[in-house]
Amino acid sequence: MRSAMSAEAESFGRVVDEAIRSAGGVALAQHADAEPAERDKIAAMLGNLGVWDLEPAADPVQAEAAAAVCRAAGRYALPYPVAERLSSADPARAALALVDRDAPARVAHLDLDLDWQLCDSRGFVAPVATVGAAFGGKLSRFVCSANPGAWTHTQTDQAARLITLQGWTLLGLVEQASQLTYRYVQERIQFGHPLAHFQAIQFTLTDVAVAVDGLAELAKYALWSSIKGGPAAMVDAVALRLAATETADTTFRAGHQLHGAIGFCDETPISWLSRSSQTLRRLPWGLSQTEARLVELVDETTFAGPFERVRTAL
Amino acid sequence: MRHGVAMREGIVDFADTAEESELRSELRSLLDEHVPEAYLGAFTHNENDLAVAQNFCKVLAQRRLLALAWPEEFGGRAGNSGELTxxxxxxxxxxxxxxxxxxxxxxxxxxxMRFGTPAQQELHLPPISAGEVIWCQGFSEPDSGSDLASLKTAARPVKGGWEVNGQKVWTSYATMAEWIFLLARTSNTGPKQQGITVFLVPMSRPGIEVRPIPAMLGPHHLNEVFLSGVQVTEADVLGTVGQGWQVVREALAFERVGIARYARCERLLNEAPDALGDRWARLPGALKHRWVKALVHTRQARLLAHRVVERHDTGVVDPRDSAAYRIAVTRLDQEVGEVLMDVIGSDAVGTDDETDLFSRAVEDHWRYAQASTVASGSIEMQRVLLSRALLGEAAR
Incomplete structure (x- = not known):
C-alpha cells in the first residue's frame, strides 16, 4: 500500500495553491461575485501554470496532480469549474458537468465559454443544447439551467473522474474551513479564556478533525480507483461524494456555530467557503440522493475491500 | 507540464502487495480448516471455544504466524507492518x-523485547510466540480508570524485594491468564507518573485472587484481581524501578492501531444481504442508507488505520493520527452494531435458531461494541489528546 501521492503531483498542487493565494485567495470569490468576468482571469492564471495541459485520463501522476489542483481550488472556494474542466475529454477547452437525468439540469459556471458536455452516473452523456442565465442567488451566483441535447451511452470512467475530482474540491473546502475554525477558537476570548479552552468546543472540533482526516484518506482511495477505472471507480467516487457531503455538513455546521455572527459576514472567508460548497453538495444530488445512488451501485456491483461481498449468481 | 517537472513517480496504491495477498490466502485457509464457522470468540460459556483458540494459536505458531512481526530469533518471521495489518x-x-x-x-x-533482561526474554518470549501462554494486564483500579497514573496498588519494600497489596479491576482474561503485566506503586513521592514499576508476575503466586465480574459483554472479559501480600523480587521488574510509566507509554505505542475492529464491521456489513435473503429487499430504504453509510465509514476507518501504520513505518509518530483513528474506529464499531441490529429485526434480542449464524454474530458484535469507546482508553481521553494536537495550549 502507498497512501502518499507522488512528490511531483503534491509539488504541482503547492504551486497552484500559492498562485491562487497570491492572486487574492478567497477574495477571488468576492471579486467574481461582483464582476463575473473576473473568472476569465482565473482561467488564464491556471492556464499559465499548465493546469489545462494536464491529462488526468492518460497519466496516473497527472491524475494525482489534477486532484491536488482541485484541492487547492477548494481551499480558496475558487469560483471556477476546475474539476469540470480537468475531467473533460479536453481540459484545454472543454468541461464536463454531472446531472441527474430525472431532474432539471443545473450546473455552476455553465455560462462560461467552454465546450460543455453533460453526463450522468450511469454512463450517459449529452451536449448542452441551451443555457439559461445565471441564477445570481447567494448560493447560486453562477448556477445556470441547461437543456441537454441527445443522450448517448458510453463508459462511466469520465463521470467517475469528475465526481472524484469534485470530492477533492470539497476536501480542500473543508480543510480550509476547519483550519479557520481551529484558529478562530484559539484567538476568540470569552469568559476570560480562548473558546478552545472549553471542552464542549474541543469535542465538537474533534468530530470535524476525524471527519476531515477520514475524507482525505478516502479521497486518495477514490483517486486510485478512478485511475484504474471500470465499474468500481463509480462506486468509489459516489462513496467519496457521500463522505465529502457528510464532512461538509459537520465542518460547516461547526464552523458557523463557533464563528458566531461574524461567520455569516462577507468579510470572513468561512462565509464564502460555506456558500461556495453548496453547489458541490447539492448538484445534482444532496446527501440522501447520494446515499440512494450508492445503495444502487453497491447492489449492482460490490463495495470493494478485503471482506467484500462475493456473489456467485451475478 | 509547464512548471517543468516530469511526472513519473510512484502513485497512490491501496491494493494488497503480492506478499500480503498470499498471507491473506494462507490465513483464510487456516481459519477455514481450524476455526468452526459458528465460532464467535474464545470468551463464551462453551469451553470448546477456548480450546479452539488455544489450538489455533499453536497452528499459527508452528508457521511462525502468531508472532509474525517479531524477529526470527524470538519465534517470529520478521513480517512487515503491512503483513501485521x-x-x-x-x-x-x-x-x-x-x-x-x-x-x-x-x-x-x-x-x-524493548525493556526486558536477557533472562526475562528467554523466559517469556518463546512461550508467547509458541502460543503457549496467556497474559493479562494489571492496569485499572477501582479509583484509577482513565486517570491510570493515580493507581494506588502498593509495592512496599521488604527483604529480598517488595510486597504488593492492592486491587485491579476490569482485568480481561485474568481467570485464564498464567502471567500478569502488573503496575504497582513503589514510591509516593513526586508527580503521580513517577514511582510506578512494572512487575511480571505468575498468576499462581500466593496472594493473587481473581473474581469474575458477570457482565453483558460475556464471560472472561471483566474480572477483579486482588493482591494480598504478593511477594515480588528484582527479577520480576520490567525496566527500571520507578520508571514504569515510561514502559507503559512505550509499550502501548506498540499497540497504536490495536485490534482491527473495522475488519469485523466490514465482514458483517457485507454478509447482511445474503444472510437476510428475501428479507433484504423488504428492508426500509432509510435502513439501507444507514447500511451503505456504515460501509463507507468502515473503509475510512481502515484507511485511517493504515495511515497510522504507514506513517509509523516512516518514523512519524503523531498522536493526532492514532487518536483520530481510535475515535473513528470505536464509533464505527457501535454504528455498525446499531445498523445491523436494526437489519436483523427481532432476531436482535436473540434467536432459538442455532443455524442463524449471522444474527448470533450481530448480537455478539453489538454487545462487545458497547465497550469499544470505553476499553483501552476511553473516547473522551482520545478527544482530549486530539484537541490538544489541534488547538495547542489554548485547549489546556
Missing part, C-alpha cells in the same frame, strides 16, 4: 481466534 484484519474479521493471546504478541512481548 493483514494478520490483525483476518483475525478480527473471524472473531479473533487467537483469543486472549493477541495481547501477548501485540504489545507485551514487544515490551519485553
Amino acid at each position: 493483514v494478520l490483525r484484519e483476518e483475525m478480527w474479521a473471524r472473531h479473533e481466534p487467537r483469543g486472549a493471546q493477541y495481547m501477548g504478541v501485540n504489545w507485551i512481548g514487544p515490551a519485553i
Whole structure:
C-alpha cells in the first residue's frame, strides 16, 4: 500500500495553491461575485501554470496532480469549474458537468465559454443544447439551467473522474474551513479564556478533525480507483461524494456555530467557503440522493475491500 | 507540464502487495480448516471455544504466524507492518481466534523485547510466540480508570524485594491468564507518573485472587484481581524501578492501531444481504442508507488505520493520527452494531435458531461494541489528546 501521492503531483498542487493565494485567495470569490468576468482571469492564471495541459485520463501522476489542483481550488472556494474542466475529454477547452437525468439540469459556471458536455452516473452523456442565465442567488451566483441535447451511452470512467475530482474540491473546502475554525477558537476570548479552552468546543472540533482526516484518506482511495477505472471507480467516487457531503455538513455546521455572527459576514472567508460548497453538495444530488445512488451501485456491483461481498449468481 | 517537472513517480496504491495477498490466502485457509464457522470468540460459556483458540494459536505458531512481526530469533518471521495489518484484519474479521493471546504478541512481548533482561526474554518470549501462554494486564483500579497514573496498588519494600497489596479491576482474561503485566506503586513521592514499576508476575503466586465480574459483554472479559501480600523480587521488574510509566507509554505505542475492529464491521456489513435473503429487499430504504453509510465509514476507518501504520513505518509518530483513528474506529464499531441490529429485526434480542449464524454474530458484535469507546482508553481521553494536537495550549 502507498497512501502518499507522488512528490511531483503534491509539488504541482503547492504551486497552484500559492498562485491562487497570491492572486487574492478567497477574495477571488468576492471579486467574481461582483464582476463575473473576473473568472476569465482565473482561467488564464491556471492556464499559465499548465493546469489545462494536464491529462488526468492518460497519466496516473497527472491524475494525482489534477486532484491536488482541485484541492487547492477548494481551499480558496475558487469560483471556477476546475474539476469540470480537468475531467473533460479536453481540459484545454472543454468541461464536463454531472446531472441527474430525472431532474432539471443545473450546473455552476455553465455560462462560461467552454465546450460543455453533460453526463450522468450511469454512463450517459449529452451536449448542452441551451443555457439559461445565471441564477445570481447567494448560493447560486453562477448556477445556470441547461437543456441537454441527445443522450448517448458510453463508459462511466469520465463521470467517475469528475465526481472524484469534485470530492477533492470539497476536501480542500473543508480543510480550509476547519483550519479557520481551529484558529478562530484559539484567538476568540470569552469568559476570560480562548473558546478552545472549553471542552464542549474541543469535542465538537474533534468530530470535524476525524471527519476531515477520514475524507482525505478516502479521497486518495477514490483517486486510485478512478485511475484504474471500470465499474468500481463509480462506486468509489459516489462513496467519496457521500463522505465529502457528510464532512461538509459537520465542518460547516461547526464552523458557523463557533464563528458566531461574524461567520455569516462577507468579510470572513468561512462565509464564502460555506456558500461556495453548496453547489458541490447539492448538484445534482444532496446527501440522501447520494446515499440512494450508492445503495444502487453497491447492489449492482460490490463495495470493494478485503471482506467484500462475493456473489456467485451475478 | 509547464512548471517543468516530469511526472513519473510512484502513485497512490491501496491494493494488497503480492506478499500480503498470499498471507491473506494462507490465513483464510487456516481459519477455514481450524476455526468452526459458528465460532464467535474464545470468551463464551462453551469451553470448546477456548480450546479452539488455544489450538489455533499453536497452528499459527508452528508457521511462525502468531508472532509474525517479531524477529526470527524470538519465534517470529520478521513480517512487515503491512503483513501485521493483514494478520490483525483476518483475525478480527473471524472473531479473533487467537483469543486472549493477541495481547501477548501485540504489545507485551514487544515490551519485553524493548525493556526486558536477557533472562526475562528467554523466559517469556518463546512461550508467547509458541502460543503457549496467556497474559493479562494489571492496569485499572477501582479509583484509577482513565486517570491510570493515580493507581494506588502498593509495592512496599521488604527483604529480598517488595510486597504488593492492592486491587485491579476490569482485568480481561485474568481467570485464564498464567502471567500478569502488573503496575504497582513503589514510591509516593513526586508527580503521580513517577514511582510506578512494572512487575511480571505468575498468576499462581500466593496472594493473587481473581473474581469474575458477570457482565453483558460475556464471560472472561471483566474480572477483579486482588493482591494480598504478593511477594515480588528484582527479577520480576520490567525496566527500571520507578520508571514504569515510561514502559507503559512505550509499550502501548506498540499497540497504536490495536485490534482491527473495522475488519469485523466490514465482514458483517457485507454478509447482511445474503444472510437476510428475501428479507433484504423488504428492508426500509432509510435502513439501507444507514447500511451503505456504515460501509463507507468502515473503509475510512481502515484507511485511517493504515495511515497510522504507514506513517509509523516512516518514523512519524503523531498522536493526532492514532487518536483520530481510535475515535473513528470505536464509533464505527457501535454504528455498525446499531445498523445491523436494526437489519436483523427481532432476531436482535436473540434467536432459538442455532443455524442463524449471522444474527448470533450481530448480537455478539453489538454487545462487545458497547465497550469499544470505553476499553483501552476511553473516547473522551482520545478527544482530549486530539484537541490538544489541534488547538495547542489554548485547549489546556
